[in-house]
Amino acid sequence: MKSINEVQDEIIDNFSLFEGDMESKLFYLMDLGKKLPAMPEAHKGDDYLVKGCQSKVWLFPTLELGQVNFEADSNTEITKGLISLLISVWNGRTPEEILNSELYFIEKIGMGSMIGSQRSNGFASMIRQMKMYALAYQQK
Amino acid sequence: MELQSIRSHFPILHQEVNGAPLIYFDNAATTQKPIEVIEALDKYYRTDNANIHRAAHSLASRSTEYFEQTRKTLADFIGAPEAETCIFTKGVTESINLVAQAxxxxxxQAGDEILVSTMEHHSNIVPWQLLCEEKSATLKVIPMSDSGELDMDAFYQLLGPKTKLVACVWVSNALGTINPVKEIIEAAHKQGALVLLDGAQALSHFEVNVQEMDCDFLTISSHKLYGPTGVGALxxxxxxxxxxxxxxxGGEMIKEVRFEKTTFNEIPYKFEAxxxxxxxxxxxxxALDFVTKTGKSLIADHEDRLLSHLLEGLKKEEFHKVKLIGTASKKVSVQSFLIEGKxxxxxxxxxxxxxxxxxxxxHCTQPxxxxxxxxxxxxxxxxxxNTIEEIDQFLHVLKRICAR
Incomplete structure (x- = not known):
């Protein structure tokens, strides 16, 4: 299995094709979002809603054999694309790996504005929430 | 001033964003600033900076004079009878809170009623909610139609002897609706109620005269009127x-301070601690001079043309998924919309x-x-x-988004 940073570097490499072309980047992100496995409606309750000012994000964590897995969804396509990247980086990792990792790919692919302000979208809150779940699992 | 030359006064407009020329269509949030405003700010800090009022030195008297000149210019701009009736605040939010508090x-009193409209900005709802809670008064809401026009029949039903204040937005920030505020004021006054108009979105678009309108309070924002942020007036x-x-x-707002009793300054200083x-x-x-020099009627005509051009363009088949939000018959150049499925x-x-x-x-209008x-x-x-060409480019981009 690739390391967290190897996956991040791969993402950065893929996005380098869109350098200077924000529109294509967004379209690519939205296509990625469409490939995200559907989240069971039962897991989209209010308890799993991470609220942002503009977009909604649902996040449902599980721990199996010491590995964390997240199901997630959003009502905005761009956020959903970013979620699919985040899941490719963090799913199947141990709580320790998640907590010790540093997410740098979001800035590097030029989507830093998505995590700049908690108000604008649920994505930044989602990252925090994922780490909180990892912390809770670690202390179990 | 010729409209064609206006853009040259706004340095910020001449830049690219994501590889394309900037098209700034977020003016209801804040307007850009003409070079005259930027230079005035620069000049102030380079040559005139001193604390105003109560000083014997030249810089202080200069800055005091300029400060008070703005008050006079603003009073003229809104048709106020005297400069002292204009109080500087940090913006519309503070202006409304000032009225709610002071x-x-x-x-x-307990049992009194305050009326607001459905299309208020949060800043013209929450201060009144807090006040009503504290005073056991009631907040009532003027309903509106699906197109975004106030239901005036309902307004007359709601208005009664218990109504002490109608706090109403002149122009809706989210929908662009121009509300029939003259009618509201006349009706409210007949019932002995006061009217506060939220003028945040009105002053940049059309001529405003508080004496003709006979409103009791008007809130004013500088940054939505081509001026700096952090300044407003009541x-x-x-x-x-x-x-x-x-x-x-605090300071400035006092006449005399003794530990036994403090007396307060005259208006406007009483409110400018x-x-x-x-x-x-x-x-x-x-900024005020720039707008006056350009001419409100010229601005209004130009903005009407822009809105008509946009609405005409959006009628095309390729925009059939676009749903307009806010279609009142009287509007400023603001248009909200959604695209089906996006x-x-x-x-x-x-x-x-x-x-x-x-x-x-x-748009801070959750209700x-x-x-x-x-x-x-x-x-x-x-x-x-803004220009017709910018709207055409916007429609071109929007068409791509709709087609996706």
Whole structure:
């Protein structure tokens, strides 16, 4: 299995094709979002809603054999694309790996504005929430 | 001033965003600043900076003079009878809170009613909610139609002897609706109620005269009127301002301070405790002068043309998924919309990817969004420097988004 940073570097490499072309980047992100496995409606309750000012994000964590897995969804396509990247980086990792990792790919692919302000979208809150779940699992 | 040359006064407009020329259609959030404003601010800090009032030295008398000149210019701009009836604040939010605290806490009593409209900005809802809670008064809401027009029949039903204040937005920030405020004021006054008009979105678009309108309070924003951020004003009728309690306490607002008892300064200083935002107030005058020089009627005609051009363009078949939000018959150059099957946030991001700046979300009008059964819109809002060509480019980008 690739390391967290190897996956991040791969993402950065893929996005380098869109350098200077924000529109294509967004379209690519939205296509990625469409490939995200559907989240069971039962897991989209209010308890799993991470609220942002503009977009909604649902996040449902599980721990199996010491590995964390997240199901997630959003009502905005761009956020959903970013979620699919985040899941490719963090799913199947141990709580320790998640907590010790540093997410740098979001800035590097030029989507830093998505995590700049908690108000604008649920994505930044989602990252925090994922780490909180990892912390809770670690202390179990 | 020729409209064609207006753009050359706004340095910020001449830049690229994401590889495309910036198209700034977020003017209802804040307008850009002409070079005259930027230079006035620069000049103030280079040559005139000193704390105003009560000083013997030359810089202080200069800055005091310029500061008070803005007050006079603003009074003329809104048709106020005297400069002292204009109080500087940090913006519309503070202006409304000032009235809620200094007038409301003194004059609102248990059982009284305050009317607001469905399309208020949060800043013209929450201060009244807090006041009503404190005073056991009731907040009532004027309903509106699906197109975004106030239900005036319902307004007359709601208005009664218990109504002490109608706090109403002149122009809706989210929908662009121009409300029939003259009618509201006349009806309210007949019942003995006061009227506060939120003028944040009105002053940049059309001629405003508080004496003709006979409103009791008007709130004013500098940054939505081509001036600096962090400055606003409250206009109030003299006898009301004089009867009100002080708002914040400190320097400037006092006449005499003794530990036994403090007496308060005259208006407007009674409400201007502490060192104000001197530099930005002084630069605000340059914005007012710029708008006056350009001419409100010229601006209004131009913006009407822009809105008509947009609405005409959106009638085309390729935009059949576009749903207009806010279609009142009297509107300023603001248009909210949604695209079927797309989230407003995604639309905003995709427009930005091609250099178009719009606002997305609930526009701080959650009760309005709730009334419309949506959780946000995409909003384009035009200013004097926008062009027909920019709208054509916007429609071109929007067509690509709709087609996706």
């Amino acid at each position: 007038w409301g806490r003194k004059f609102i 206009y109030g009728k003299r006898h009301l301002l004089e009867a009100m309690n002080p708002y914040q306490a 502490g060192t104000p935002n001197i530099g930005d107030v002084i630069a605000f005058k340059a 989230h407003h946030f995604d639309i905003g991001m995709m427009l930005d990817a091609r250099g178009v700046a719009v606002r997305t979300g609930h 309005l969004m709730h009334r419309l059964g949506i959780d946000g819109t995409v909003r384009v809002s035009f200013a004097m420097y």
